[in-house]
Structures are given as structure tokens and as C-alpha cells.
Amino acid sequence: MKIGVDIRALMDKQYSGVSEYTSILLRTLLRLDNDNEYRLFYNSFRDVRSRIGNFEHPNLEVKRSHYPNKFFNYCLQKSLAWPKLDRLAGGVDVFWSPHINFSNFSKETKHVLTIHDISFLHYPEFFSYRKNFWHRALALKKLASECAAIVAVSENTRQDIIELLKIEPEKVHTIYSGVNPGVPMPGPEEERNFFRRHELKKRFILYLGTIEPRKNIAGLIYAYNRLRDENVNLVDLQLVLAGGSGWRNRLIYRAWEESPYRRDIKFLGYVSAREKELLYQRAEVFIYPSYYEGFGLPPLEAMARNLPVITSNVSSLPEVVGPAALTVNPHDINEIAKALELVVTDSQVRTRLIKAGQEQIHNFSWEKTAKRYLELFNSL
Numbered sequence: 001m002k003i004g005v006d007i008r009a010l011m012d013k014q015y016s017g018v019s020e021y022t023s024i025l026l027r028t029l030l031r032l033d034n035d036n037e038y039r040l041f042y043n044s045f046r047d048v049r050s051r052i053g054n055f056e057h058p059n060l061e062v063k064r065s066h067y068p069n070k071f072f073n074y075c076l077q078k079s080l081a082w083p084k085l086d087r088l089a090g091g092v093d094v095f096w097s098p099h100i101n102f103s104n105f106s107k108e109t110k111h112v113l114t115i116h117d118i119s120f121l122h123y124p125e126f127f128s129y130r131k132n133f134w135h136r137a138l139a140l141k142k143l144a145s146e147c148a149a150i151v152a153v154s155e156n157t158r159q160d161i162i163e164l165l166k167i168e169p170e171k172v173h174t175i176y177s178g179v180n181p182g183v184p185m186p187g188p189e190e191e192r193n194f195f196r197r198h199e200l201k202k203r204f205i206l207y208l209g210t211i212e213p214r215k216n217i218a219g220l221i222y223a224y225n226r227l228r229d230e231n232v233n234l235v236d237l238q239l240v241l242a243g244g245s246g247w248r249n250r251l252i253y254r255a256w257e258e259s260p261y262r263r264d265i266k267f268l269g270y271v272s273a274r275e276k277e278l279l280y281q282r283a284e285v286f287i288y289p290s291y292y293e294g295f296g297l298p299p300l301e302a303m304a305r306n307l308p309v310i311t312s313n314v315s316s317l318p319e320v321v322g323p324a325a326l327t328v329n330p331h332d333i334n335e336i337a338k339a340l341e342l343v344v345t346d347s348q349v350r351t352r353l354i355k356a357g358q359e360q361i362h363n364f365s366w367e368k369t370a371k372r373y374l375e376l377f378n379s380l
Contacts (some may be wrong), residue, residue, distance in 0.1 A: 001036045003377060004092035004109075006085065007144055008042045008060075009099045012050045014270050016210065017194055020297075021153075021177060022098040023053070027371040028178075030057040036377075039063055039089040043072045063089050077102035078137060094148075094377045096253075110148035110380040117153075117294025117316075117337075118160050119214060126214040126291075128247040141165050144189055148380050151175050151373070153295040154316035155273055174377055176320075178366030179300045183273045198268055204238040205340060206283035206307075208276065208298050209290075211267070212246030216289045216312070216330045218255040221265060223289075223336035228261050231341060237264070242279055244270035280305035285343045285350075287310070289330045295318050300364060303357030308350045310339045324353065324360035 005026060012019045012092045027354040037059040042052065045068040049082050056060070058196065065088050067076065082358055086095045086109040092257055096112045105111045120127055120135045127135070133269055150172045152158035160176045161167050186194070194200075205224065209215050224239045239261075256265050271279065280286075286302035296317050303324060311317045312326035321327070326343065328335045342349055 001377065002039060002090075002092065002203060003036050003056070004039045004041060004086055004089035004095035004102060005165040006095070006097045006099070006103065007040045007052060008101055009050045011042060011044060013051065016244065017297075018049055018099045020180060021116070024178065024180060024366055025098070025369055025373070027055070027109065028366040029186065030055060030060065031156075032056070032367065032370050033374060039092050041065075041085060041089040043067055043069065043088075045069065061090065065266065073102040074137070077104055079337075094380055095375070096377070100140060100143070102138065103143070105146075111146065112149045112376065112380070113144065113147045114151040114153070115144070115157060115161055116295070117292065118164060119292045119294070121164050122292055123214060126212065127250065131247060147171070148365065148379055149173060149376055151376070154319055156316035156319055157294045173360045173372075175369055175372045175376075176364055176371050177295050179304050179361050179364050180297060181366075182277055182305070183275050185281065186274050190274075190347070194275060194278055196208055196280075198240075198266055200266060200282075201236055201238050201264075202282075203236050203284050203344075204240045204266075204282070205344070206240050206242065206279055206286050206302075207288065208242045208271075208279065208302075211241065211249050211252060212247040212254070212338070213248050214291050216291050217241060217249075217252045219289060219330060219333055220289050221255040221259055221335065222333045223340060224265065225259055225261060226337040227331060227340050228264075230337070231345075234344065235343060237284070240268060240279065240283070241251050241266065242268040242271045242276070256327060277305075280307060285306055285310060285340065287336075287340065288317070289328065289332050289336055290315075290317065293317055293320075299325060304361050305356075306344050306358070307353050309357060310336070310351035320364075321359050322356075324356035326353065345363075 002215050009019045009022045040062045043065040081104045084106045085103050086092050086105050094110045098114045152174050158172050286307045286309050288299050292315045299311045309325040311325050312330040326339045328339050
């Protein structure tokens with residue numbers, strides 16, 4: 001069988017979310033599968049091979065078209081429904097799209113689309129005008145209806161796809177993600193320089209993800225204010241917010257500017273994989289109070305690094321973290337503050353959450369994910 005893969009998500013300058021998912025899962029598929037042939041496709045006018053990285057497999061080819069991306073997406077794919085991606089990939093039996101994107105396929109090719117979440121249908125107000133225009137232009141309902149199969153990364157996302165996109169239930173398959181592997185820790189000198197550069201103390205609460213409204217970062221800042229107001233002995237506890245800047249985050253930075261503890265609230269920006277490991281290893285607690293997630297990898301990553309986790313009790317997050325995290329109402333500032341207070345002041349709670357997290361992560365592995373995908377490809 002010839003399997004085409006859309007690797008346009010790997011053209012991102014900074015990997016996160018979908019790009020990490022695509023890279024790790026594709027490499028796992030190639031490691032496990034010696035029977036099928038793979039054709040990786042991307043379009044770029046510029047040379048972005050350094051971002052995509054090298055893929056080694058005896059039965060693999062990388063195919064690239066050279067159109068300017070906006071022309072390729074809006075003029076060719078959106079307006080003309082040409083050229084067909086499976087043909088650009090050299091002719092394939094199954095074509096897998098790890099992310100929603102502008103695309104068209106020949107009738108004989110089985111298209112498998114992974115949908116990570118449809119938060120833009122639930123909360124369009126959390127996205128910029130440009131993002132909302134892009135989502136509307138994609139015509140997701142039509143794209144999904146033409147697929148041979150759809151992969152949802154959680155049961156919650158599966159139900160959203162069925163209900164909001166009106167897709168037949170038997171066509172939508174839940175396949176959980178794995179837990180991202182760690183990278184080697186930086187040496188002592190690099191670690192000291194990193195913490196000195198960002199003025200980080202020994203004790204801190206960690207959030208890691210894009211700085212955008214859906215992640216409820218303003219609410220987290222308000223909860224941190226309340227935690228500090230009510231616990232004068234936590235004067236040495238910082239709030240560290242690591243992640244690239246997203247969109248519509250003006251109110252987030254306003255909440256920071258108005259905080260009486262703004263000097264102890266640190267925006268680090270995008271952090272590398274090695275820097276992320278440093279933060280996981282040194283943090284006191286990981287918090288992820290998002291309003292909506294299709295899956296939510298960061299809480300699982302934190303559990304794998306022996307961190308106690310606090311996250312929201314909505315969307316897919318309870319499904320993913322199970323009983324291994326404290327779950328809170330993301331709309332309740334007091335509840336978030338109380339959960340933080342409990343974890344940073346009660347060592348027994350911390351120990352219980354860490355132990356439960358180590359058990360929970362065994363439910364998720366990239367090998368399981370890849371094997372489920374191969375079963376799906378073969379069934380088509």
C-alpha cells in the first residue's frame with residue numbers, strides 16, 4: 001500500500017501542538033512499518049527543508065510543489081480544486097492529513113483526516129479575524145464529509161465532530177495521542193544561565209502553551225493574585241508562563257500589568273525542547289486551566305516528568321488526565337486559587353498526584369497511536 005502524508009504542518013518555524021504531533025507520530029509509523037510505501041508531501045515556494053527535518057525509511061519519498069502558499073491554498077485548492085494532492089504525492093492508495101488544511105483528492109484515493117479540535121466553532125471569539133476567516137474558508141464540514149475516515153484525538157472531540165459537523169458516527173475513530181518523549185537535560189552551566197536570564201526563583205508554578213485567550217491565562221493570573229493575597233508565606237512563589245505569543249492576548253498582558261505581583265509573573269516566550277525539560281524538572285506544580293482542548297498534551301507531559309497537575313474539568317481534559325490531576329472549573333478564579341494553594345502547601349496531595357500521574361501516562365503511547373492508525377489505513 002502507498003500512503004501519502006501531508007507534512008505542511010512541519011513547515012512551522014516553532015513546533016508545538018499539531019507540528020509536534022505530526023513529527024512524532026510520523027517517525028513512529030516509519031519505525032514500525034516496513035511493509036508500506038510512504039510519500040510525504042508539502043508545498044512551499046521557499047526552501048524550508050531545515051524545518052521539516054530528515055526522515056529515514058527505505059520506502060519513503062518526499063514530494064514538494066513550489067507554489068507560493070497563498071496562491072496554492074486560495075487560488076488552486078480553494079477555487080479550482082486542483083491539483084489533487086494524492087497525484088502531487090506521486091499516486092497513493094491512502095492519503096493522511098494530520099491537520100485541517102486546503103486540500104483536494106482524486107475519487108479513488110481514501111482520505112483520512114485528523115481533527116484535533118473544533119474550538120473555533122465553540123469559541124470564535126477566542127480567535128483573530130484572520131484565523132476565523134481561515135477557518136471559514138476551509139469549509140470543514142464539506143472536507144470532513146468527503147473523507148473516507150476521520151480521526152478524533154479524544155472521545156470529546158469525536159462527539160463534537162459528529163454533532164457539529166453532522167458526520168456519521170461510524171466514520172469517526174477515536175485514537176489517543178501519546179506522551180511526548182523528553183530530550184537530554186542541559187548541563188549545569190546552561191541551566192544556570194537560563195534561570196539567571198529569566199530571573200527565575202527556586203519555586204514556581206508552571207504553565208506551558210500558546211499565550212492566547214482559550215488557554216485562560218488571564219484567569220490564571222487573577223487566581224495567582226488571590227493565592228498570593230491570601231498566603232503571605234508564599235512570597236517566594238513565582239508564576240511562569242512559557243509559550244509563543246498567539247492572538248487576541250491584549251487582555252492577558254493587561255491582567256499582568258495590573259497585577260500587584262507582576263514582577264513575579266514571568267512571560268518566557270517560546271522555549272526550546274531542552275528549556276522545556278528544565279522547567280518541567282524545576283517547577284512545583286503544572287497548571288493548564290484551558291476553556292477547551294481537543295486533547296491536551298501538556299498535562300500528560302508534566303505527569304511524565306513527575307509533576308502534580310491542575311487542569312480544567314471541561315472538554316477532553318478530564319478524559320485525558322483521569323483521576324491523576326486536580327480538575328477545576330476554569331471560570332471560577334477562587335477554585336483555581338484554592339487548588340494551587342492545596343498543591344503547593346500539602347506534600348501528601350503532591351505525592352498522591354505524582355504517583356497517580358505515573359500510572360495515568362501508561363494509557364498513552366505513540367506506539368499504540370501508530371498501530372491504531374495502521375489498522376485504520378489497512379481497513380480502507
